[in-house]
Amino acid sequence: MEPEVRVRIQSSTDIVIARQQGRALAAQAGFSNSNLTIIATAISEVARNIVEYAKEGEVVLTLLNNAGSAGIKIVALDHGPGIADIATVMRDGYSTGKGLGIGLPGSRRLMDEFEIASEVGKGTTVTMKKWAV
Amino acid sequence: MAVPILKQSHFLIASIQSALSDQDLVQLRDDLADLVGRHRARGVIVDVTALDVLDSFATRTLRAIAYTTKLRGAETVIVGIQPEVAMSMVQLGLTLENVPTALDLEEGLLFLKLRLEDGHGA
Secondary structure, eight states, X not given: OOOEEEEXXXXXXXXXXXXXXXXXXXXXTTOOHHHHHHHHHHHHHHHHHIIIIISOEEEEEEXXXXXXXXXXXXXXXXXXXXXXXXXXXXSTTXXXXXXXXXXXXXXXXXXXXXXXXXXXXXXXXXXXXXXXX | OOOOEEEETTEEEEEOOSOOOHHHHHHHHHHHHHHHHHTTOSEEEEEOTXXXXXXXXXXXXXXXXXXXHHHTTOEEEEEOOOHHHHHHHHHHTOOOTTXXXXXXXXXXXXXXXXXXXXXXXX
């Protein structure tokens, strides 16, 4: 069983907690300082999307160990309104909220792997991975 | 977590001590807009040395601080962006646009002094 940390996201304070927990967990995988910052930033963006669009949800952080290479998996999930057109929200500068429209496409650039699954009325799950070089 | 704001001659220095929530950042923006008037400040320094993350919300709020204080007659300079934070911002696609930055508090004070002497500032 790989180490896992779950952070409930309900307010902007939880965004800070999630990124701090993510940084602490990723440090165990041996990421460089700049990668720790990149991971914390990506967590901040996906956690904020939960607060802004779904009001509440969860960030699940898991350490990965795949054939000797260490990494971290970040899952941000909510049961909010969902996203009708994923291709559009993945475009830089598109936002229906108060944001810059940079959170999701920016997080994809920060991470090695990025997947988003969403169903209108059901919720959204963002799964991201970063591998320590 | 409120950000302490010090007054030094014509300048206000907001020295961020620890990680800030979105609400803390918005509070800082509002406090600075108010204090610029109360202290008749000509310049504002926001020291972000202690921040290990500048995400899209923080970046947008720092821009808002700079534009708000500018409309109130004070120039803002952001100081202390850490190297990893800068690299992460670039990858994320974030920019402070034309908000001035300086390496640290010392450089920030120098920047504001020169600005005001030139008569470009405030």
